[in-house]
Amino acid sequence: MTGALVLRNVRPWGADATDVLMADGAIVGIAPGLDAGEAPQLDGGGALLVPSLVDAHMHLDKTLWGQPWQAHRAGPSREARIAADLEMRLLMQDSIAERAGALVCQAISMGTGHIRSHVDVEPELGLKHVDALLAVREAFADRIDIQLIAFPQFGLITNPGTAAVMAGALDAGVEVVGGIDPSSIDGDRAGQLDTVFGLADKKAAMIDIHLHEMGDEGALSMEMICERTRALGMAGRVAISHAFCLGSVDAARRGRLINALAEAGVAIITYAPGASPVPPVKDLHKAGVIVAVGSDGVRDTWTPYGNADMLARAMMLAYRSGFRRDVDIELALRVVAEGGAQVLGLAAHELKAGSPADLMAVPAETVAEAVCCHPAERLVLKGGRVIFDSLLSNPPVPSLSLNE
Amino acid sequence: MTGALVLRNVRPWGADATDVLMADGAIVGIAPGLDAGEAPQLDGGGALLVPSLVDAHMHLDKTLWGQPWQAHRAGPSREARIAADLEMRLLMQDSIAERAGALVCQAISMGTGHIRSHVDVEPELGLKHVDALLAVREAFADRIDIQLIAFPQFGLITNPGTAAVMAGALDAGVEVVGGIDPSSIDGDRAGQLDTVFGLADKKAAMIDIHLHEMGDEGALSMEMICERTRALGMAGRVAISHAFCLGSVDAARRGRLINALAEAGVAIITYAPGASPVPPVKDLHKAGVIVAVGSDGVRDTWTPYGNADMLARAMMLAYRSGFRRDVDIELALRVVAEGGAQVLGLAAHELKAGSPADLMAVPAETVAEAVCCHPAERLVLKGGRVIFDSLLSNPPVPSLSLNE
Numbered sequence: 001m002t003g004a005l006v007l008r009n010v011r012p013w014g015a016d017a018t019d020v021l022m023a024d025g026a027i028v029g030i031a032p033g034l035d036a037g038e039a040p041q042l043d044g045g046g047a048l049l050v051p052s053l054v055d056a057h058m059h060l061d062k063t064l065w066g067q068p069w070q071a072h073r074a075g076p077s078r079e080a081r082i083a084a085d086l087e088m089r090l091l092m093q094d095s096i097a098e099r100a101g102a103l104v105c106q107a108i109s110m111g112t113g114h115i116r117s118h119v120d121v122e123p124e125l126g127l128k129h130v131d132a133l134l135a136v137r138e139a140f141a142d143r144i145d146i147q148l149i150a151f152p153q154f155g156l157i158t159n160p161g162t163a164a165v166m167a168g169a170l171d172a173g174v175e176v177v178g179g180i181d182p183s184s185i186d187g188d189r190a191g192q193l194d195t196v197f198g199l200a201d202k203k204a205a206m207i208d209i210h211l212h213e214m215g216d217e218g219a220l221s222m223e224m225i226c227e228r229t230r231a232l233g234m235a236g237r238v239a240i241s242h243a244f245c246l247g248s249v250d251a252a253r254r255g256r257l258i259n260a261l262a263e264a265g266v267a268i269i270t271y272a273p274g275a276s277p278v279p280p281v282k283d284l285h286k287a288g289v290i291v292a293v294g295s296d297g298v299r300d301t302w303t304p305y306g307n308a309d310m311l312a313r314a315m316m317l318a319y320r321s322g323f324r325r326d327v328d329i330e331l332a333l334r335v336v337a338e339g340g341a342q343v344l345g346l347a348a349h350e351l352k353a354g355s356p357a358d359l360m361a362v363p364a365e366t367v368a369e370a371v372c373c374h375p376a377e378r379l380v381l382k383g384g385r386v387i388f389d390s391l392l393s394n395p396p397v398p399s400l401s402l403n404e
Numbered sequence: 405m406t407g408a409l410v411l412r413n414v415r416p417w418g419a420d421a422t423d424v425l426m427a428d429g430a431i432v433g434i435a436p437g438l439d440a441g442e443a444p445q446l447d448g449g450g451a452l453l454v455p456s457l458v459d460a461h462m463h464l465d466k467t468l469w470g471q472p473w474q475a476h477r478a479g480p481s482r483e484a485r486i487a488a489d490l491e492m493r494l495l496m497q498d499s500i501a502e503r504a505g506a507l508v509c510q511a512i513s514m515g516t517g518h519i520r521s522h523v524d525v526e527p528e529l530g531l532k533h534v535d536a537l538l539a540v541r542e543a544f545a546d547r548i549d550i551q552l553i554a555f556p557q558f559g560l561i562t563n564p565g566t567a568a569v570m571a572g573a574l575d576a577g578v579e580v581v582g583g584i585d586p587s588s589i590d591g592d593r594a595g596q597l598d599t600v601f602g603l604a605d606k607k608a609a610m611i612d613i614h615l616h617e618m619g620d621e622g623a624l625s626m627e628m629i630c631e632r633t634r635a636l637g638m639a640g641r642v643a644i645s646h647a648f649c650l651g652s653v654d655a656a657r658r659g660r661l662i663n664a665l666a667e668a669g670v671a672i673i674t675y676a677p678g679a680s681p682v683p684p685v686k687d688l689h690k691a692g693v694i695v696a697v698g699s700d701g702v703r704d705t706w707t708p709y710g711n712a713d714m715l716a717r718a719m720m721l722a723y724r725s726g727f728r729r730d731v732d733i734e735l736a737l738r739v740v741a742e743g744g745a746q747v748l749g750l751a752a753h754e755l756k757a758g759s760p761a762d763l764m765a766v767p768a769e770t771v772a773e774a775v776c777c778h779p780a781e782r783l784v785l786k787g788g789r790v791i792f793d794s795l796l797s798n799p800p801v802p803s804l805s806l807n808e
Contacts, residue, residue: 069769071730275726304733304776305723319709322679326475329708365473372708376780 004028005384006036007359010044012351013330014366017046022357022384029353044361047379047391048370050333051349052113052358053310054340056269057208057241057294058103060117060136060146061129064299065308066102072304078212081302086154088301089125096132097139103298103308104140109388110309111360111378113144116208116294116344118151118178121169123161130169143387147344149208151178156195157186163195170203179209182224183217189224197228200237206345207238208269211245212276218245222257226264235265239292239343243268246284247277254280262287267343271296272317274305281321281335282328291335292343293317310336311362311374318371326368333371357384361391408432409788410440411763414448416755417734418770421450426761426788433757448765451783451795452774454737455753456517456762457714458744460673461612461645461698462507464521464540464550465533466496468703469712470506476708482616485706490558492705493529500536501543507702508544511712513792515764515782517548520612520698520748522555522582525573527565534573547791551748553612555582560599561590567599574607583613586628587621593628601632604641610749611642612673615649616680622649626661630668639669643696643747647672650688651681658684666691671747675700676721678709685725685739686732695739696747697721714740715766715778722775730772737775761788765795 004023011017012030019034020027062085064070074084092099100117107115119129130148137146150169152162156179166177177200182192200207207229213221222245229238240261246254246268258280261268267290270279284291293313298306311333318332341349348355361379364370380388408427415421416434423438424431466489468474478488496503504521511519523533534552541550554573556566560583570581581604586596604611611633617625626649633642644665650658650672662684665672671694674683688695697717702710715737722736745753752759765783768774784792 069773071770071772072728074728076728274720274723299776303728304730304772305719307777315709316678319678324476324478324480324707326708366475368475368708369473372703373711 004039010049025383047361056292058117060100062300107308113358149176229264239267292339329368408443414453429787451765460696462521464504466704514713517762553580633668643671696743733772
């Protein structure tokens with residue numbers, strides 16, 4: 001065993017205190033009073049232990065994290081935000097690694113172990129954003145896993161040449177094919193979706209499509225995504241992000257959509273929006289649809305909110321869903337950790353022997369308390385190694401910086 | 405001048421750095437490079453300065469703050485939560501001062517200078533909760549102002565004898581007459597409202613009515629509240645809390661309701677709910693309706709959420725309202741500080757000479773950043789005296805306790 005460590009006196013998902021033995025980057029065993037031989041020991045002080053959290057929807061290339069405050073400059077519509085994005089990107093593309101790196105540090109310090117990030121691609125940009133985020137991924141590889149999505153923010157059919165750049169992104173190491181509002185952005189549902197699914201099929205990639213479309217418009221797009229997923233046998237490899245339409249159609253239509261998602265094996269990723277409809281997490285979960293959660297934009301050209309804390313995001317999801325009972329609030333965190341792991345295709349991401357020793361401990365009695373209070377103090381382990389600690393150290397270790 | 409203090413290098417509402425001279429509990433002057441004579445000086449380090457925040461809707465007697473985590477035990481409806489409340493109250497009434505005191509300490513440490521709290525009254529309880537909160541108010545009088553509302557949580561018309569206890573509460577020092585859902589709880593709009601307004605008129609008290617009723621039901625109640633406010637000349641002394649109906653009627657009806665509120669001088673208090681409609685803050689503000697913000701329940705028998713931080717609550721209001729631009733996000737904090745002061749009837753609560761020196765400083769460049777990030781570090785002054793400091797002291801001063 002190399003790099004062995006035993007973390008004593010922690011409470012997995014709020015259960016009774018136990019010990020976790022780690023070695024070779026993985027969990028070796030979990031039991032009270034474990035004989036850990038010569039392994040170094042750490043007393044967790046009864047903190048609540050969960051697997052490291054999964055942020056299943058970020059836009060690392062757009063963040064302004066670590067920069068001076070910048071007033072939001074876009075108009076009130078989504079189209080205005082896309083236009084502002086286009087205007088900003090030339091000013092911002094030289095600092096992608098710096099800005100994204102600062103946000104990745106913040107995410108690590110909050111206990112996020114896995115990020116799935118969209119990255120803008122289109123002909124004029126080429127792979128500039130992709131290359132920057134591939135470098136960030138490399139720089140932080142020992143502390144966090146980053147999965148990337150080639151994202152046609154500025155349209156796919158309406159922006160010719162984008163599909164070729166997306167293919168290039170996949171060849172360069174991007175794992176997921178993105179899409180966005182095939183009807184309202186591209187005005188060509190079949191055209192965009194056939195391109196997206198064709199590319200994913202050819203490159204054995206996953207799919208993650210932004211769907212802001214509301215009501216019937218979104219429902220039709222969702223149905224077509226489910227159809228293509230079934231036809232290509234891509235169950236478990238396709239996700240729809242946002243899915244506002246699930247909260248803006250009537251109950252009968254919503255029920256049919258949920259069944260279609262379950263049958264096709266299409267997952268839903270939400271950021272718990274403030275002013276758009278939140279997908280019905282409990283109904284989706286009950287129907288067997290995998291639900292994951294992401295930050296979406298974190299203090300960027302799209303939104304001034306967010307701090308990459310997925311415990312706080314779980315609180316927002318629970319609060320927006322009207323959850324009050326502990327069991328429901330716990331579901332909000334389960335989908336963050338476990339749903340996120342499923343969407344990202346992680347083979348094992350549980351608190352048991354054999355899973356990677358990617359862990360987060362937080363001072364709370366119950367999972368519900370951890371979510372509702374989301375205390376700032378965290379102990380974060382990656383591959384069995386403490387990589388951030390503001391819980392046990394006093395004073396806390398300094399913040400992560402890009403240069404360490 | 406007694407108790408003079410000069411706070412240097414702070415930025416009022418994010419403006420350029422300046423100095424604030426305080427004496428005799430009030431602001432004496434605000435200007436850069438103030439000559440403060442022999443007065444002690446404090447360097448604010450460029451922190452953003454706002455008036456102390458107003459929490460315009462709490463339930464101090466119901467909180468479980470400072471207690472071990474307690475799983476939410478009520479069923480999913482409002483009626484179930486009222487029933488659970490009835491069941492809990494006998495177990496909890498001996499610890500009101502302890503629980504409420506713990507929450508008041510937390511509120512002070514977050515920069516709240518004024519609380520308006522509902523307190524349950526009904527025949528069986530008598531004034532037990534009122535007496536406990538009057539004692540809490542007295543104990544914290546030098547650090548926070550607490551205004552109380554005699555709240556008929558368990559019905560007024562349907563729970564005979566309640567009005568008499570409410571009258572007794574007013575005689576004991578409670579300032580505001582409460583009410584709740586005159587149609588859905590009491591089934592007698594005119595009956596409840598006539599009792600509430602009659603009592604307030606007789607005792608020269610203010611009015612604050614919980615209105616959860618949705619759609620038409622709530623709109624009718626709101627119209628009747630406006631009518632009575634006009635008839636009795638009570639403009640500026642009546643508030644409606646929650647007002648979910650404003651977000652659940654069509655645009656034309658909403659416009660008429662907003663005009664009625666503005667004409668009658670009836671204020672709206674919101675807690676930025678997660679799963680119920682949020683009142684349209686910008687439309688209300690534009691029409692001249694005073695808007696204030698409160699925590700509502702903080703980790704209590706009704707809800708597991710909240711931490712009495714009105715900066716975080718302003719963030720929730722802005723997030724739920726879809727605000728992205730700095731000017732809109734600043735409005736969310738303006739209604740917390742200024743709208744709250746107006747609803748509570750505070751004569752002066754601004755950053756200018758003559759106002760009480762009730763201040764809060766927080767590390768942020770702009771008001772929007774203070775709201776979006778709501779940093780935990782705060783410097784809190786009441787009557788020109790530093791009563792909490794986790795901003796300038798390092799390490800922070802210990803948390804407030806009941807016994808100091």
